[in-house]
Amino acid sequence: MIELIKLHFKNKQHSLIQITLILLSIMLLGVAIQLISWKMGHLDTNTIKIPMFPVGPWIGTLGGLFVLARGRNGEGKFLSRLPMTKYEVFLGKVIFLAILYAVLAATLFSAAWLIAGVVKLLYPSLHFSGIPTFQGLGQDSLSFLKLTAPFLFLAALGFWLQKWFSSDTARNLLVLGILAITIAIPILTMLLSPNHLLILTNNSIARFFERFHGPLLAGLDLALFFGAMGLYRLRHFRNF
Amino acid sequence: MNTQAILEIDGLSQAYSRNLFRKTQVFNDFSLSLEPGKIYALLGRNGAGKTTLLNCILGLLAYKPGEIRFKGETMRPGNLHRFLQKITSVPSPTEMFPTVSANQYMDFFRKNYDNWDKELEARIRNMSDFDWTRQIKALSTGQRMQVLQALALCPEPELLLLDEPLGVTDPVVRKYFYKNLLSVVAERETTVIIATHLINEIANLFDEALFLKNGCLIMRKGMAEMQSDYQKFIFDKLPDVKIEGEVGRMIGDAALLSENPEKTEMDLQTRGLKFKQETPSIEDVFESFA
Numbered sequence: 001m002i003e004l005i006k007l008h009f010k011n012k013q014h015s016l017i018q019i020t021l022i023l024l025s026i027m028l029l030g031v032a033i034q035l036i037s038w039k040m041g042h043l044d045t046n047t048i049k050i051p052m053f054p055v056g057p058w059i060g061t062l063g064g065l066f067v068l069a070r071g072r073n074g075e076g077k078f079l080s081r082l083p084m085t086k087y088e089v090f091l092g093k094v095i096f097l098a099i100l101y102a103v104l105a106a107t108l109f110s111a112a113w114l115i116a117g118v119v120k121l122l123y124p125s126l127h128f129s130g131i132p133t134f135q136g137l138g139q140d141s142l143s144f145l146k147l148t149a150p151f152l153f154l155a156a157l158g159f160w161l162q163k164w165f166s167s168d169t170a171r172n173l174l175v176l177g178i179l180a181i182t183i184a185i186p187i188l189t190m191l192l193s194p195n196h197l198l199i200l201t202n203n204s205i206a207r208f209f210e211r212f213h214g215p216l217l218a219g220l221d222l223a224l225f226f227g228a229m230g231l232y233r234l235r236h237f238r239n240f
Numbered sequence: 241m242n243t244q245a246i247l248e249i250d251g252l253s254q255a256y257s258r259n260l261f262r263k264t265q266v267f268n269d270f271s272l273s274l275e276p277g278k279i280y281a282l283l284g285r286n287g288a289g290k291t292t293l294l295n296c297i298l299g300l301l302a303y304k305p306g307e308i309r310f311k312g313e314t315m316r317p318g319n320l321h322r323f324l325q326k327i328t329s330v331p332s333p334t335e336m337f338p339t340v341s342a343n344q345y346m347d348f349f350r351k352n353y354d355n356w357d358k359e360l361e362a363r364i365r366n367m368s369d370f371d372w373t374r375q376i377k378a379l380s381t382g383q384r385m386q387v388l389q390a391l392a393l394c395p396e397p398e399l400l401l402l403d404e405p406l407g408v409t410d411p412v413v414r415k416y417f418y419k420n421l422l423s424v425v426a427e428r429e430t431t432v433i434i435a436t437h438l439i440n441e442i443a444n445l446f447d448e449a450l451f452l453k454n455g456c457l458i459m460r461k462g463m464a465e466m467q468s469d470y471q472k473f474i475f476d477k478l479p480d481v482k483i484e485g486e487v488g489r490m491i492g493d494a495a496l497l498s499e500n501p502e503k504t505e506m507d508l509q510t511r512g513l514k515f516k517q518e519t520p521s522i523e524d525v526f527e528s529f530a
Contacts, residue, residue: 003347003351004348006348007340007344007348010339010340010344011337011338011339011340012339014339078331078336078337080298080299080300081298081300081324081328081329081331082324082349083321083322083324083325083352083353084324084352085318085321086317088321
């Protein structure tokens with residue numbers, strides 16, 4: 001199992017370094033712009049906001065989908081040819097995801113603290129907002145776990161469905177299921193709610209977005225994920 | 241030599257789900273038995289079921305009903321990983337993890353298999369012309385094939401499955417791939433199944449050819465048997481009628497293949513048709529049956 005996780009890291013280390021560097025650059029750039037604005041007198045307050053990324057929800061949502069993704073035309077079956085059970089392969093990916101999240105979150109949180117510390121040393125009159133706390137780190141980890149769980153369940157369901165359907169069909173069924181749930185929840189709520197008589201007013205649309213931003217965001221995540229897979233033609237994800 | 245079948249396929253049925261409602265039946269009640277230590281060429285046109293059959297053996301595809309037995313023991317999804325210690329395959333180089341080095345691959349595989357032939361590994365490394373610390377994406381297709389060959393042979397498999405292993409490689413790579421492979425499998429009496437379209441290149445390598453057509457085994461013969469059992473009749477223009485003894489035609493060559501040359505010859509003479517006779521190549525037999 002350790003060897004399998006090490007192999008995933010070796011395979012994904014480039015992508016991991018790239019993602020970390022991009023997020024760190026955005027964070028640094030955000031602080032630098034605010035600092036320059038403050039020095040030039042364009043900032044009304046003495047407070048700088050650290051642009052911190054909540055990686056938990058993102059990796060929690062997309063990570064589960066990574067576990068589901070196996071690529072097309074037999075690609076990504078490399079590990080299945082080895083003398084390992086498919087649950088070992090599955091578990092290997094899940095543990096890798098958890099470690100990946102821990103590494104990325106720890107790097108970003110420490111970077112935020114470090115940047116804030118260095119800036120504070122140079123400009124003691126400045127204040128900061130958005131500096132991550134241990135409570136924030138805990139909440140982020142919790143959202144990672146909360147979001148990973150349903151997607152891992154779906155991945156396991158996908159394996160189970162493969163008893164009857166091909167892996168492609170099983171995956172398509174899952175995607176259809178996710179989309180159906182995303183679409184069905186607001187429609188059912190509207191139908192069952194006494195105030196909605198199937199008339200969509202501006203208010204009801206606003207209420208709908210207010211109420212269902214969670215599923216909508218999840219739907220958006222999905223669209224982004226599949227869009228990205230299409231754009232990269234599964235190049236980076238096919239062997240995952 | 242041990243005569244117990246190394247692989248037995250019994251009543252295998254496999255269908256691809258095209259979507260929720262439509263299925264394509266590839267195999268229906270397919271059976272096959274392979275002897276240990278032999279090299280089998282798995283031949284057939286695209287869609288005949290070659291890759292599906294190999295994927296079923298490897299457990300990459302589910303099948304129902306049917307049974308696949310390795311040395312008499314039934315392979316099931318739950319116990320498949322045990323058999324994969326003894327059954328290896330050479331996948332397409334595109335399936336490899338691009339940023340992992342050849343050395344890291346070798347380390348990973350070595351730790352996953354119970355047996356590992358270090359001597360063979362050293363031999364393959366010495367024969368290779370590239371740095372094994374390089375990432376897979378930095379290697380040419382031929383070099384990747386050398387890595388895959390090492391990964392498939394070093395675990396000392398009893399059954400080796402090759403699915404179009406050299407489709408995109410140059411003739412030099414192909415020549416050395418088979419040369420190395422044969423020297424190893426001959427030493428160990430490994431059973432090999434090679435599914436390929438490059439039939440002329442393996443004509444002298446295999447013990448038996450298994451011809452698949454629409455998921456059915458339509459012929460199973462050795463090269464010598466094929467050449468003694470069949471005769472090729474070449475014409476200026478192919479006759480419009482079916483000739484006695486005819487089993488198939490080679491449209492491009494204006495020729496037909498006969499399983500009963502005497503009868504065919506008599507029939508052709510009766511019809512007053514001019515012809516030449518030739519010993520068929522494996523490609524001729526393939527074209528006639530496919």
